[in-house]
Amino acid sequence: MGDAVKVGRIMALRADFVMKPEAAGQIQAGIEETICGMKDHPDGFLHGMVLVSDQEARLGTLITFWHGRTFEETKHRKIRWMQRILAPFLDRCVRVQTQSTYFLNGGQEVSLESRGASYERAGSLLESEGAFCAN
Numbered sequence: 370m371g372d373a374v375k376v377g378r379i380m381a382l383r384a385d386f387v388m389k390p391e392a393a394g395q396i397q398a399g400i401e402e403t404i405c406g407m408k409d410h411p412d413g414f415l416h417g418m419v420l421v422s423d424q425e426a427r428l429g430t431l432i433t434f435w436h437g438r439t440f441e442e443t444k445h446r447k448i449r450w451m452q453r454i455l456a457p458f459l460d461r462c463v464r465v466q467t468q469s470t471y472f473l474n475g476g477q478e479v480s481l482e483s484r485g486a487s488y489e490r491a492g493s494l495l496e497s498e499g500a501f502c503a504n
Contacts, residue, residue, distance in 0.1 A: 379415065379470045380440040383432045384451055385463040392458035393426045400431060403454050411447050413439045431455060434470065 388396055397419050404410070404417060413436035422428035433451060440447070448465055455462070 378437040380435045380437045381432050381468045381470050382435060382444075382447055382451060382465070383430060383468060384455060384465045385428075385430050386455060386459055387461045387463065388427045388429055388458050389460045390427065392460075393421075396421060396429055396458050399458060400454055403457075411443060411450050412436075413443070427460070429458075437469070440467070 392399070400417075400419050415434040415436065417431065417433040420430040420432070431451060431454070433447070435447065444467065451465070452462075
């Protein structure tokens with residue numbers, strides 16, 4: 370994971386959780402409203418996504434994406450930020466973990482030079498907070 374930080378990759382912070390029964394239908398809109406309504410996002414925040422199991426409506430995952438260059442230094446602060454976001458919906462947290470991200474290139478062959486460019490392109494797409502908070 371140290372190499373990921375050095376080359377500026379995008380890091381993911383993931384929380385798997387069980388929702389309160391009454392929160393299951395509100396989780397996507399509720400988390401989006403919470404994040405978009407916050408005045409201060411932690412340094413390096415790029416984007417996020419909510420996943421809800423199609424087999425059990427109360428099982429969810431929140432994945433947030435971060436600039437790798439500052440991620441390790443402030444990881445614990447980012448975890449607390451994510452916990453605050455989930456608190457109103459959370460019945461139980463199953464686990465929190467960090468992961469390096471790798472964007473797929475649709476089955477096309479990729480040279481090392483163009484792979485670096487695809488990371489930059491993905492980073493600029495994720496950096497667009499407007500896409501996350503669009504009405």
